[in-house]
Amino acid sequence: MNRSSVAASGEERLNVLTSVCAGLSDxxxxxxxxxxxxxxxxxxxxxxxxxxxxxxREPRLVTASGLPPSVMEMWGVTREVIxxxxxxxxxxxxxxxxxxxxxGRTGLATVTAVPLRGPGPPLGVLSVLQDGDTEPTAEQxxxxxxxxxxxxxxxxxxxxxxxxxxxxxxxxxxxxxLRKALKEVKIGSWDWDIRTGELRWDEPAxxxxxxxxxxxxxxxxxWSNIVHPKDLPRIMAATEEAIRTRSxxxxxxxxxxxxxxxxxxxxxxxxxxxxxxxxxxxVGTVWDTTESRVARESAGRxxxxxxDAFLAVDGDWRIxxxxxxxxxxxxxxxxxxRVLWELTAAHQPELQAMCRQVATERxxxxxxxxxxxxxxxxxxxxxxxxxxxxxxxxDVTEKRIQDEQREAxxxxxxxxxxxIQELTRTLGDAVTLRDVMQVIAEQVLPPFGASGLAVxxxxxxxxxxxxxxxxxxxxxxxxxxRAALVPSAYADVLRSHVPxxxxxxxxxxxxxxxxxxxxxxxxxxxxxxxxxxxxxQPMGYCVISFDRPHQFTSEERTLLTALSGLIAQALARARMxxxxxxxxxxxxxxxxxxxxxxxxxxxxxxxxxxxGTVAVGGDWYDIIPLSAxxxxxxxxxxxxxxxxxxxxxxxxxxxxRTLADLELPPGELLAxxxxxxxxxxxxxxxxxxxxxxxxxxxxxxxxxxGHPPPAFVHPDGTVRVLDVAPDPPLGAAxxxxxxxxxxxxxxxxxxxxxxxxxxxxxxxxxSGLAELTRxxxxxxxxxxxxxxxxxxxxxxxxxxxxxxxxxxxxxxLIARTHRLAAEDVASxxxxxxxxxxxxxxxxxxxQLAVWQLDDLVMTTELVASELVGNVIRxxxxxxxxxxxxxRTLICEVADGSLTTPRIRRAAETDEGGRGLQLVAALSQRxxxxxxxxxxCIWAEQALPAPDAA
Numbered sequence: 001m002n003r004s005s006v007a008a009s010g011e012e013r014l015n016v017l018t019s020v021c022a023g024l025s026d027x028x029x030x031x032x033x034x035x036x037x038x039x040x041x042x043x044x045x046x047x048x049x050x051x052x053x054x055x056x057r058e059p060r061l062v063t064a065s066g067l068p069p070s071v072m073e074m075w076g077v078t079r080e081v082i083x084x085x086x087x088x089x090x091x092x093x094x095x096x097x098x099x100x101x102x103x104g105r106t107g108l109a110t111v112t113a114v115p116l117r118g119p120g121p122p123l124g125v126l127s128v129l130q131d132g133d134t135e136p137t138a139e140q141x142x143x144x145x146x147x148x149x150x151x152x153x154x155x156x157x158x159x160x161x162x163x164x165x166x167x168x169x170x171x172x173x174x175x176x177x178l179r180k181a182l183k184e185v186k187i188g189s190w191d192w193d194i195r196t197g198e199l200r201w202d203e204p205a206x207x208x209x210x211x212x213x214x215x216x217x218x219x220x221x222x223w224s225n226i227v228h229p230k231d232l233p234r235i236m237a238a239t240e241e242a243i244r245t246r247s248x249x250x251x252x253x254x255x256x257x258x259x260x261x262x263x264x265x266x267x268x269x270x271x272x273x274x275x276x277x278x279x280x281x282x283v284g285t286v287w288d289t290t291e292s293r294v295a296r297e298s299a300g301r302x303x304x305x306x307x308d309a310f311l312a313v314d315g316d317w318r319i320x321x322x323x324x325x326x327x328x329x330x331x332x333x334x335x336x337x338r339v340l341w342e343l344t345a346a347h348q349p350e351l352q353a354m355c356r357q358v359a360t361e362r363x364x365x366x367x368x369x370x371x372x373x374x375x376x377x378x379x380x381x382x383x384x385x386x387x388x389x390x391x392x393x394x395d396v397t398e399k400r401i402q403d404e405q406r407e408a409x410x411x412x413x414x415x416x417x418x419x420i421q422e423l424t425r426t427l428g429d430a431v432t433l434r435d436v437m438q439v440i441a442e443q444v445l446p447p448f449g450a451s452g453l454a455v456x457x458x459x460x461x462x463x464x465x466x467x468x469x470x471x472x473x474x475x476x477x478x479x480x481x482r483a484a485l486v487p488s489a490y491a492d493v494l495r496s497h498v499p500x501x502x503x504x505x506x507x508x509x510x511x512x513x514x515x516x517x518x519x520x521x522x523x524x525x526x527x528x529x530x531x532x533x534x535x536x537q538p539m540g541y542c543v544i545s546f547d548r549p550h551q552f553t554s555e556e557r558t559l560l561t562a563l564s565g566l567i568a569q570a571l572a573r574a575r576m577x578x579x580x581x582x583x584x585x586x587x588x589x590x591x592x593x594x595x596x597x598x599x600x601x602x603x604x605x606x607x608x609x610x611x612g613t614v615a616v617g618g619d620w621y622d623i624i625p626l627s628a629x630x631x632x633x634x635x636x637x638x639x640x641x642x643x644x645x646x647x648x649x650x651x652x653x654x655x656x657r658t659l660a661d662l663e664l665p666p667g668e669l670l671a672x673x674x675x676x677x678x679x680x681x682x683x684x685x686x687x688x689x690x691x692x693x694x695x696x697x698x699x700x701x702x703x704x705x706g707h708p709p710p711a712f713v714h715p716d717g718t719v720r721v722l723d724v725a726p727d728p729p730l731g732a733a734x735x736x737x738x739x740x741x742x743x744x745x746x747x748x749x750x751x752x753x754x755x756x757x758x759x760x761x762x763x764x765x766x767s768g769l770a771e772l773t774r775x776x777x778x779x780x781x782x783x784x785x786x787x788x789x790x791x792x793x794x795x796x797x798x799x800x801x802x803x804x805x806x807x808x809x810x811x812x813l814i815a816r817t818h819r820l821a822a823e824d825v826a827s828x829x830x831x832x833x834x835x836x837x838x839x840x841x842x843x844x845x846x847q848l849a850v851w852q853l854d855d856l857v858m859t860t861e862l863v864a865s866e867l868v869g870n871v872i873r874x875x876x877x878x879x880x881x882x883x884x885x886x887r888t889l890i891c892e893v894a895d896g897s898l899t900t901p902r903i904r905r906a907a908e909t910d911e912g913g914r915g916l917q918l919v920a921a922l923s924q925r926x927x928x929x930x931x932x933x934x935x936c937i938w939a940e941q942a943l944p945a946p947d948a949a
Contacts, residue, residue, distance in 0.1 A: 617809030618645030663929030832877030
């Protein structure tokens with residue numbers, strides 16, 4: 001067949017389609033056209049997809065021919081080709097892979113797709129699937145494009161001539177989860193092409209109409225088939241209005257179903273505009289409102305006869321519904337259509353203002369109002385609705401009366417509870433028996449009109465008067481000498497733990513248990529005897545007395561009975577406090593230095609004030625003598641206060657002393673202490689300041705781990721606070737810690753303190769430092785030891801004027817520095833060879849002669865010679881010898897080695913190894929400390945006693 005004959009064949013087919021499809025529906029036309037395309041290309045199958053709403057353009061399957069659509073859609077890139085043609089508007093041809101179901105292997109196929117062009121974007125896509133990888137010929141492509149043009153014109157013509165038509169598709173490419181959700185809530189969707197007149201319904205919408213989606217095109221031709229004739233004009237008018245105004249389309253109408261029944265449906269949608277702003281289509285949702293409409297009609301009948309008043313008004317405040325109770329309140333039975341505010345009963349400013357506010361803000365509101373027609377209270381509930389406002393009025397007069405009575409009772413109960421709560425709080429703060437008695441006298445006796453109070457505790461078989469307020473002395477004497485179990489009302493209370501209330505003296509004199517008590521001769525006329533008891537421990541009883549007869553109400557008896565438990569607990573706490581306070585004070589005395597040493601390098605004074613109710617805490621201070629008259633000063637704060645913190649403080653103080661004896665530098669010492677605190681657990685943090693002062697040079701090295709900075713008072717009276725950033729507290733620090741070097745003149749003051757001294761709830765750290773600086777400014781040199789003690793006292797009194805109420809522990813340590821006289825220090829360099837020992841002995845003889853210490857020459861020569869010899873044999877230079885004359889005679893030999901000398905046990909045949917044993921035997925103490933250049937071995941000897949003369 002030549003090309004012209006093929007072309008003629010294509011035109012002939014289109015002519016046949018034109019004549020055959022004249023009376024067919026749109027879906028039938030699509031099916032016939034698709035069959036022609038599959039036959040012409042000898043294809044496996046074909047599909048027609050329709051474009052979705054503007055914006056998504058998601059292709060929707062309309063019809064298929066040949067293979068099942070589910071098979072064709074799963075092949076290769078079929079959908080990708082269709083989407084591309086729908087997007088670009090140009091034909092496309094692409095090879096794809098297809099499975100061979102019999103063998104399980106794959107084969108090749110070719111998809112060819114052409115657009116169904118419309119006045120704007122493509123309306124849809126026609127696609128065919130051919131076996132193999134051979135593309136269609138040019139004539140075959142020309143036929144497909146001609147067929148697509150014919151189908152587009154045919155659909156446009158039928159849409160214009162026959163009114164709204166329906167095309168349904170199963171939406172195989174839609175989100176199945178979303179569709180399931182829509183089915184569950186019974187919401188359908190629709191899409192109406194304004195230009196072509198095509199109306200598309202999804203499956204949920206067709207189900208609402210009672211139409212099988214498979215036969216939908218055969219049951220729906222025009223609106224009159226699915227809409228009640230009476231509602232059709234309203235639908236068309238609403239549609240035209242939405243298109244004209246580009247506004248939201250919404251209407252409720254009666255739907256006609258194929259089975260002859262009628263239901264109510266609610267449609268909502270909006271127009272979609274093209275690029276020029278003209279309406280292109282309308283999309284929206286539809287749902288069945290049959291059940292809700294029936295419910296509304298039933299609700300109207302229920303509202304009419306309900307016991308509460310109900311009425312509804314429109315946007316112009318005209319009444320559109322009113323029930324019988326509302327008619328009675330408004331005073332008329334002909335209210336429909338009347339303006340609410342024209343009615344006398346409703347002309348109330350508060351009601352009118354609230355109604356207008358709710359109508360404006362569209363937020364429900366409620367309030368109570370007294371209605372003028374019956375002078376009763378009504379609770380008004382205002383609810384905005386789309387067309388106006390609804391008002392509910394419920395009679396709450398009786399409820400308000402009950403609420404007022406309940407509020408009065410609750411107010412009285414709240415006052416009683418507040419008194420009990422305040423009493424509980426103040427009793428909890430009371431720590432001594434006298435404090436407890438004072439609280440009861442101030443907060444219990446006045447409300448009850450009582451005059452006296454006495455507390456008796458049981459000690460063995462006798463009663464002991466613990467304390468009393470306002471009780472007669474003759475009764476107190478009787479209480480003091482009474483045996484616990486002598487028959488009486490008091491013995492009954494001890495035995496049964498049940499309170500006894502005596503309303504008058506006459507009642508007490510009646511025969512029976514407790515009769516003929518000595519209280520009969522008292523000036524008191526009424527008593528409340530309350531047992532004091534904590535779990536498994538009867539303590540005694542409390543007697544509240546009245547100077548006139550008093551009738552105890554049931555409420556007073558209940559309160560006083562509850563009060564007895566509070567008093568018993570407070571007394572038990574007071575006893576525990578006294579015991580704990582005594583133990584704490586004893587523990588604190590053992591943990592802190594009993595007396596600060598007076599050393600050649602400095603003298604010091606200190607104060608410690610515990611915080612809280614327990615007289616023990618975690619703050620500590622210490623002064624530790626070191627070698628060469630050097631002095632270590634330490635102050636620290638274990639965060640918190642109590643016995644646990646005090647025990648931790650004692651462990652740390654012992655650790656500091658042990659590490660100080662090792663002559664460790666300040667930074668290394670606190671690094672070891674940081675490891676110890678870290679081992680205590682994550683809940684322990686400690687601030688610490690450690691300083692070492694050398695009186696021979698006036699140098700002071702200090703390290704601060706989170707501690708407040710120390711203050712230095714110069715001999716001229718100026719005060720300086722160390723302005724450096726401290727390292728983190730122990731337990732959180734990360735070595736190495738920063739060491740600060742200072743030079744202190746003679747008679748300087750070192751002031752160490754904890755944060756409890758300068759910081760409080762009413763004063764921050766900066767203000768506290770400023771106040772401390774002011775107190776220290778102007779101090780002059782020459783302070784005696786007693787002056788330092790008075791200075792500590794005056795500073796603590798000024799910084800903590802109310803010591804008994806301080807929330808945190810506070811410690812203060814003030815030290816005055818001294819310098820060793822130059823004539824008491826002698827130092828010489830020594831050669832790094834064996835003659836060094838001889839030179840050392842010569843220097844010792846000469847210097848001790850000057851110091852008139854001839855008695856120590858022999859032992860000092862031996863000590864110096866052994867120390868130097870030890871360096872020559874085991875260490876390295878440079879060597880240096882130093883003698884210090886202080887409270888003891890100190891001999892030091894320094895070298896450049898970091899090795900630590902050890903005393904060893906020498907055998908009888910050893911020729912050496914006994915040098916350090918001789919040094920230890922001839923000295924009071926000896927040791928080694930490391931320096932910047934190496935180490936120093938030192939030994940101390942006692943000075944000879946001065947002559948009696």
